[in-house]
Amino acid sequence: xxxxxxxxxxxxxxxxxxxxxxxxxxxxxxxx
Amino acid sequence: xxxxxxxxxxxxxxxxxxxxxxxxxxxxxxxxxxxxxxxxxxxxxxxxxxxxxxxxxxxxxxxxxxxxxxxxxxxxxxxxxxxxxxxxxxxxxxxxxxxxxxxxxxxxxxxxxxxxxxxxxxxxxxxxxxxxxxxxxxxxxxxxxxxxxxxxxxxxxxxxxxxxxxxxxxxxxxxxxxxxxxxxxxxxxxxxxxxxxxxxxxxxxxxxxxxxxxxxxxxxxxxxxxxxxxxxxxxxxxxxxxxxxxxxxxxxxxxxxxxxxxxxxxxxxxxxxxxxxxxxxxxxxxxxxxxxxxxxxxxxxxxxxxxxxxxxxxxxxxxxxxxxxxxxxxxxxxxxxxxxxxxxxxxxxxxxxxxxxxxxxxxxxxxxxxxxxxxxxxxxxx
Numbered sequence: 341x342x343x344x345x346x347x348x349x350x351x352x353x354x355x356x357x358x359x360x361x362x363x364x365x366x367x368x369x370x371x372x
Numbered sequence: 373x374x375x376x377x378x379x380x381x382x383x384x385x386x387x388x389x390x391x392x393x394x395x396x397x398x399x400x401x402x403x404x405x406x407x408x409x410x411x412x413x414x415x416x417x418x419x420x421x422x423x424x425x426x427x428x429x430x431x432x433x434x435x436x437x438x439x440x441x442x443x444x445x446x447x448x449x450x451x452x453x454x455x456x457x458x459x460x461x462x463x464x465x466x467x468x469x470x471x472x473x474x475x476x477x478x479x480x481x482x483x484x485x486x487x488x489x490x491x492x493x494x495x496x497x498x499x500x501x502x503x504x505x506x507x508x509x510x511x512x513x514x515x516x517x518x519x520x521x522x523x524x525x526x527x528x529x530x531x532x533x534x535x536x537x538x539x540x541x542x543x544x545x546x547x548x549x550x551x552x553x554x555x556x557x558x559x560x561x562x563x564x565x566x567x568x569x570x571x572x573x574x575x576x577x578x579x580x581x582x583x584x585x586x587x588x589x590x591x592x593x594x595x596x597x598x599x600x601x602x603x604x605x606x607x608x609x610x611x612x613x614x615x616x617x618x619x620x621x622x623x624x625x626x627x628x629x630x631x632x633x634x635x636x637x638x639x640x641x642x643x644x645x646x647x648x649x650x651x652x653x654x655x656x657x658x659x660x661x662x663x664x665x666x667x668x669x670x671x672x673x674x675x676x677x678x679x680x681x682x683x684x685x686x687x688x689x690x691x692x693x694x695x696x697x698x699x700x701x702x703x704x705x706x707x708x709x710x711x712x713x714x715x716x717x718x719x720x721x722x723x724x725x726x727x728x729x730x731x732x733x734x735x736x737x738x739x740x741x742x743x744x745x746x747x748x749x750x751x752x753x754x
Contacts, residue, residue, distance in 0.1 A: 346721070349721040349722065350721050350722055353454070353722055356454055356455060357451070360451045
């Protein structure tokens with residue numbers, strides 16, 4: 341568990357940025 | 373931070389230096405959870421007081437003129453707070469263009485609303501830095517006093533000359549382009565070569581941290597009880613010291629920086645750390661560990677003064693009243709506090725260079741689009 345966490349943490353900001361792009365795309369599709 | 377521009381790196385390493393270390397969960401529950409809960413409650417209460425109902429989802433924000441679910445605002449605060457704190461910045465300069473271009477909240481109300489976010493976002497970091505000794509009121513005083521003047525001027529410029537979204541976005545674009553360029557510039561060999569003083573500080577910091585780790589203690593790079601101390605204080609200059617290094621700064625320059633950055637930041641509706649931090653680095657060769665002592669109080673005070681001007685001074689002198697969407701600001705700010713805290717805990721595991729490159733390119737390109745749109749209208753709304 342801890343080892344998996346340590347592996348994920350360095351790429352977490354990039355995952356967060358990708359998710360932010362997806363959420364933005366969803367908002368544009370749903371609300372514009 | 374920031375924070376503003378709050379490099380959250382120090383929160384991590386320095387906080388345990390002054391007191392017995394807390395577990396991650398304990399620290400979150402004691403320091404951060406009360407702030408986050410309090411701000412969320414403020415969001416709900418302010419929504420009922422301002423609009424008579426809880427905004428979000430099918431109930432649009434009346435002043436912003438937008439429909440957005442509350443989870444999206446919480447997500448906005450989290451991802452901007454997390455990502456920007458990792459690169460040593462605060463939420464405001466990212467949440468503003470996102471609110472304007474993705475959520476389409478681009479009327480005047482967006483500026484005071486964003487100031488709520490920038491006023492609250494650095495609170496957690498402020499507590500951590502203060503406990504860790506990164507606190508010096510003599511140093512923070514002059515930029516903060518400058519902001520008392522500068523941040524009163526910005527809102528007048530915003531309501532008088534920049535009420536139209538297109539020129540306002542062009543100005544935001546300029547700020548984003550500057551920030552994006554600076555983030556990329558910070559990882560170039562030329563920048564790193566020129567920053568001898570900062571590099572020496574960081575190397576000593578890391579050596580201490582390694583020694584602590586080798587001794588079986590938490591890897592704190594700052595000895596327990598270390599403080600930023602004032603060695604000399606007058607109307608002309610101030611001399612401060614931290615650990616074994618000293619810096620002398622001109623008081624009029626610090627005050628002038630506070631005025632100038634205050635004008636720009638309050639016009640846009642951001643904290644101003646994105647400008648203040650690189651200027652302090654360039655002018656006085658200060659390391660980030662010391663800069664936060666001035667920039668965090670500056671960003672918070674600047675935001676509060678700007679908000680005060682939007683709420684009271686501008687209406688009193690011009691008759692124009694453009695209040696913020698209080699609930700929008702509080703909901704985004706609550707999760708931004710959590711995002712910045714999480715960043716402070718994970719920053720040392722994240723490849724900073726790649727992240728600065730990605731964040732810098734995204735920010736710079738966004739800024740460029742705003743600027744281009746001012747001169748040649750783009751075929752899509754931005």
